[in-house]
Amino acid sequence: MPSSPILFFLLFLCFFCTQLSCTKTEVQALLAWRSSLKDPGRLTQMWTSNNISTDPCQWDGIKCNEAGSIISLSISGCQIDGTLDKFNFSSFPNLTELWMDHNENLHGGIPKEIGTLHNLQYLHLSSNNLVGEIPVTISNLSNLEDLDLSFNQLTGAIPSAILNMSSLHYLYLGNNNLTGQIPKTIGNLINLEELHLSANYIKGAIPREIEHLTNLTLLSLYENELSGQIPLEIGNMTELRIADLRYNKLQGNIPATIAQLPNLSFLYLGNNQLNGTVTPYLGNNSYLEGIDLSNNNFVGTLPPLLCRRGELQYLQAANNSFILLPITLKNCSSLTELDLHENNIRADVSQTLGEHPNLSLIDLSKNRFYGRLPSNLGGNILSLSLEGNEISGDIPKELANSTSLAILNLSNNNFSSLPLIQAPALESLHASNNKFTGEFPLLQQNWTNLVTLDIGKNNFYGKIPSWIGSSFPVLKILRLGSNQFEGYIPPQLSMLNNLRLLDFSNNNLKGPIPHVLSHMHSMVIKTMTNESYITYFVSNTNEEESIDFMWKGVEATYQETIALLTGIDFSCNALSGEIPEDLMKLQGLISLNLSRNQLSGMIPNNIGNLTSLEVLDLSMNILSGTIPPSISHLTSLDTLSLSHNKLTGQIPSGPQLQTFNMSDFSDNVGLCGFPLPNNCLTHNNSIVPLVENEAGYKKIEVIWIICSVILGYVIGFWVYFGALYWKISLRFAIFQFTDKMQDKMMKWCGRYFH
Amino acid sequence: MASSSLLISLASCLLFLALSPALASNSEGEALCAFKSRLSDPNNVLQSWDQSLVNPCTWFHVTCDSQNRVIRLDLGNSNITGTLGPELGRLQHLQYLELYRNSFMGKIPEELGNLKNLVSMDLYENQLEGEIPKSLSKLKSLRFMRLNNNKLTGSIPRELVTLSNLKVLDFSNNDLCGTIPVDGPFSTFPPESFENNKRLNGPELLGLASYDFGC
Numbered sequence: 001m002p003s004s005p006i007l008f009f010l011l012f013l014c015f016f017c018t019q020l021s022c023t024k025t026e027v028q029a030l031l032a033w034r035s036s037l038k039d040p041g042r043l044t045q046m047w048t049s050n051n052i053s054t055d056p057c058q059w060d061g062i063k064c065n066e067a068g069s070i071i072s073l074s075i076s077g078c079q080i081d082g083t084l085d086k087f088n089f090s091s092f093p094n095l096t097e098l099w100m101d102h103n104e105n106l107h108g109g110i111p112k113e114i115g116t117l118h119n120l121q122y123l124h125l126s127s128n129n130l131v132g133e134i135p136v137t138i139s140n141l142s143n144l145e146d147l148d149l150s151f152n153q154l155t156g157a158i159p160s161a162i163l164n165m166s167s168l169h170y171l172y173l174g175n176n177n178l179t180g181q182i183p184k185t186i187g188n189l190i191n192l193e194e195l196h197l198s199a200n201y202i203k204g205a206i207p208r209e210i211e212h213l214t215n216l217t218l219l220s221l222y223e224n225e226l227s228g229q230i231p232l233e234i235g236n237m238t239e240l241r242i243a244d245l246r247y248n249k250l251q252g253n254i255p256a257t258i259a260q261l262p263n264l265s266f267l268y269l270g271n272n273q274l275n276g277t278v279t280p281y282l283g284n285n286s287y288l289e290g291i292d293l294s295n296n297n298f299v300g301t302l303p304p305l306l307c308r309r310g311e312l313q314y315l316q317a318a319n320n321s322f323i324l325l326p327i328t329l330k331n332c333s334s335l336t337e338l339d340l341h342e343n344n345i346r347a348d349v350s351q352t353l354g355e356h357p358n359l360s361l362i363d364l365s366k367n368r369f370y371g372r373l374p375s376n377l378g379g380n381i382l383s384l385s386l387e388g389n390e391i392s393g394d395i396p397k398e399l400a401n402s403t404s405l406a407i408l409n410l411s412n413n414n415f416s417s418l419p420l421i422q423a424p425a426l427e428s429l430h431a432s433n434n435k436f437t438g439e440f441p442l443l444q445q446n447w448t449n450l451v452t453l454d455i456g457k458n459n460f461y462g463k464i465p466s467w468i469g470s471s472f473p474v475l476k477i478l479r480l481g482s483n484q485f486e487g488y489i490p491p492q493l494s495m496l497n498n499l500r501l502l503d504f505s506n507n508n509l510k511g512p513i514p515h516v517l518s519h520m521h522s523m524v525i526k527t528m529t530n531e532s533y534i535t536y537f538v539s540n541t542n543e544e545e546s547i548d549f550m551w552k553g554v555e556a557t558y559q560e561t562i563a564l565l566t567g568i569d570f571s572c573n574a575l576s577g578e579i580p581e582d583l584m585k586l587q588g589l590i591s592l593n594l595s596r597n598q599l600s601g602m603i604p605n606n607i608g609n610l611t612s613l614e615v616l617d618l619s620m621n622i623l624s625g626t627i628p629p630s631i632s633h634l635t636s637l638d639t640l641s642l643s644h645n646k647l648t649g650q651i652p653s654g655p656q657l658q659t660f661n662m663s664d665f666s667d668n669v670g671l672c673g674f675p676l677p678n679n680c681l682t683h684n685n686s687i688v689p690l691v692e693n694e695a696g697y698k699k700i701e702v703i704w705i706i707c708s709v710i711l712g713y714v715i716g717f718w719v720y721f722g723a724l725y726w727k728i729s730l731r732f733a734i735f736q737f738t739d740k741m742q743d744k745m746m747k748w749c750g751r752y753f754h
Numbered sequence: 755m756a757s758s759s760l761l762i763s764l765a766s767c768l769l770f771l772a773l774s775p776a777l778a779s780n781s782e783g784e785a786l787c788a789f790k791s792r793l794s795d796p797n798n799v800l801q802s803w804d805q806s807l808v809n810p811c812t813w814f815h816v817t818c819d820s821q822n823r824v825i826r827l828d829l830g831n832s833n834i835t836g837t838l839g840p841e842l843g844r845l846q847h848l849q850y851l852e853l854y855r856n857s858f859m860g861k862i863p864e865e866l867g868n869l870k871n872l873v874s875m876d877l878y879e880n881q882l883e884g885e886i887p888k889s890l891s892k893l894k895s896l897r898f899m900r901l902n903n904n905k906l907t908g909s910i911p912r913e914l915v916t917l918s919n920l921k922v923l924d925f926s927n928n929d930l931c932g933t934i935p936v937d938g939p940f941s942t943f944p945p946e947s948f949e950n951n952k953r954l955n956g957p958e959l960l961g962l963a964s965y966d967f968g969c
Binding site for chain 1: 801802804806807811812813814815817818820822826828830831832850852854855874876898922
């Protein structure tokens with residue numbers, strides 16, 4: 001056969017090559033693969049030589065052994081565009097490390113030939129664009145210690161053979177599209193130190209075989225669809241330091257055995273369907289640093305030993321049904337973050353907060369805390385939210401003078417007195433719905449950071465100070481509604497260039513609406529922002545602003561779109577004078593409520609300029625004149641109320657105006673036209689009685705004529721014959737008269753015809 | 755800039771559409787998100803439409819009743835291009851559908867006939883084509899139907915005479931054919947409601963057999 005000598009030669013060459021660890025096949029394989037790539041990226045410059053001989057051991061990212069054979073190939077972040085299909089894995093028998101991560105255009109599948117790299121210890125293919133299933137042949141790599149395929153688009157289930165590789169120390173498969181269940185063979189990974197399966201679609205229960213993972217320090221399974229209970233065998237994982245099981249569908253109790261783990265520092269169980277009480281021994285055996293129990297259905301008391309070893313920094317238990325706190329919490333001086341919002345906790349706030357010098361983020365909102373705030377709230381506090389509790393008394397001076405405080409939310413409590421607040425870092429101050437009283441709170445007059453100020457629903461009185469205009473350069477939301485403020489609206493408000501939401505409703509303000517408010521720059525321009533949230537960056541977390549806003553008759557909480565709300569609410573005051581024409585320059589307004597005042601004069605002619613307006617409420621004033629035709633330009637208007645005024649004339653027609661009802665215009669004596677039932681007459685605007693149609697109108701006329709004719713006949717008949725009947729002398733007189741006339745007639749006729 | 759924010763809000767919309775089957779109670783929000791996905795919105799009018807919210811009642815251009823059900827959709831004159839999808843029919847409590855003066859294309863979905871509470875349907879001044887769906891005769895509460903200034907074809911469905919609450923109708927400036935019904939509310943509509951439909955032949959001839967010709 002002619003091919004057999006060739007075959008023999010090739011075999012000889014191969015043998016020769018392997019004996020000499022022939023780098024020639026290795027370099028050929030590298031170059032062949034590189035030329036198969038659509039774009040080799042940096043490989044072009046990395047894999048070049050100056051000499052005639054191509055010695056890859058001199059190339060960037062390549063290490064060789066003493067025999068000159070490649071043992072390490074490192075091509076991370078090389079902007080490679082192509083696939084691994086033409087990569088001849090079998091040409092690299094001595095390869096121990098393969099780093100090919102962070103090439104976002106490296107696509108296609110992982111070829112099964114990768115299983116031929118018998119000496120491979122480290123395999124890193126993360127942060128690429130690889131698809132398809134994980135090849136089972138990887139389980140042939142009996143020396144593999146590190147396997148990192150995370151941040152790709154791999155699909156299918158994790159092959160059970162892979163979870164059987166006892167050589168593995170680090171297994172990272174997170175951030176893919178893996179499905180199926182965690183194989184029970186996982187128990188064989190006795191050397192495993194870190195397991196990342198997070199951010200996939202893995203279902204089923206956590207296998208009980210995890211008890212064999214006695215070397216595992218990090219168990220990361222968050223963001224999957226794991227269900228069932230956490231196996232109590234977890235208590236046997238003696239090296240476990242971090243357990244992150246968040247964002248799954250785990251049910252049942254936390255197994256009590258978890259408290260026996262001697263090395264557990266971080267236990268993250270948030271966002272599952274766990275319930276029951278949390279074992280009171282949790283924290284007894286280990287140095288807990290971080291706990292996340294949030295968004296589950298836990299009940300009872302927060303476990304008392306969490307802070308036993310004095311290391312607990314992060315305690316997150318929001319959105320459960322806890323009712324009690326352990327007294328040990330007050331002495332947990334290592335705490336930096338405490339979040340218990342939305343539980344049913346009934347506790348004295350002064351017994352909860354206190355000895356926490358490092359506590360910077362506190363959220364106790366929406367519970368049943370009572371009592372008064374302690375004075376030693378810690379000097380490092382960044383964010384304090386107590387909203388929705390039953391706390392009373394005053395605000396401690398230490399808090400009011402805090403130089404670090406950025407977010408303070410005291411709304412919906414029973415606080416009664418606000419001291420001078422001199423917190424220069426404050427960005428958000430909510431104090432609404434308390435029992436605060438006195439004049440406009442003495443705030444420091446130089447707030448370069450304040451974005452939101454809400455002191456509505458209290459008993460503040462006195463004037464709104466004019467320095468407000470020059471003291472809040474970045475203020476976006478100003479809410480003073482539902483107080484007893486009086487006096488004039490200070491025109492200096494117009495200097496607030498970032499103001500978006502202005503609410504002075506339900507006070508005793510009088511006088512005119514200052515026309516210079518048209519200078520509020522942030523309301524003049526139409527909202528053109530990419531960011532619809534208002535966020536505060538506080539201690540490496542993003543806190544989002546939210547307010548409860550009454551709009552279109554419904555009160556709702558606005559958070560995701562709060563930065564888009566642009567409105568003025570001066571309703572329910574005693575404002576007088578005209579609505580300034582200049583106000584119509586505020587083209588960014590989506591809501592304008594001036595109802596329930598004593599505003600007079602006409603609605604400005606150019607009201608049509610407010611093209612973003614969705615809500616316009618001018619009801620219950622004494623506005624007169626006609627409704628300007630330009631109102632028909634407001635094509636976004638979905639709520640309109642002009643009722644209870646003194647408006648006259650024809651209601652303009654227009655596309656949005658056609659969609660409103662009678663009730664939106666009612667109680668305006670001179671107003672006519674659709675949608676009111678009364679038509680307008682062309683020469684004057686008096687009311688015409690309701691008639692169905694012209695024929696009906698004529699009908700009534702005809703009836704009147706007929707009636708009066710008949711009446712005339714009846715009266716005439718009875719007057720004449722009645723008189724004849726009753727008065728004899730009249731009868732005589734009439735009959736005599738008739739006889740005389742008859743005689744005269746006969747005489748005349750006789751004379752004429754002879 | 756605008757396109758990237760559109761992309762982000764659309765992506766967030768679609769992301770929650772795909773990954774949140776538990777939000778079944780938010781089906782009106784899902785319907786509006788599906789509606790938004792067919793549209794191009796250069797003025798970012800729909801920027802506030804965030805699917806992750808419990809209900810769409812805080813979205814701009816959407817009005818809800820006291821039970822958080824959508825009653826108005828006001829997107830007139832908003833420079834929107836796109837098609838109308840069947841999901842609009844899921845807004846069971848919708849009373850006012852204001853989509854006039856945009857560039858909506860394609861057909862009027864027959865699912866709009868499911869909006870049994872609809873009082874006002876304003877689709878005028880768009881580029882809608884195809885026939886007027888017969889299913890619109892199910893809109894028993896309808897008082898205002900304005901489809902003028904589109905490219906609608908076909909005949910006026912006879913079934914529309916059953917809409918006894920209809921007060922204002924405008925089909926002018928289209929490409930409708932056949933004859934105009936004369937029964938029911940159609941007896942009150944002035945001829946201007948049908949003008950500029952070149953192939954429309956005038957009022958129907960009543961007799962033993964009423965028929966459309968030239969269609």
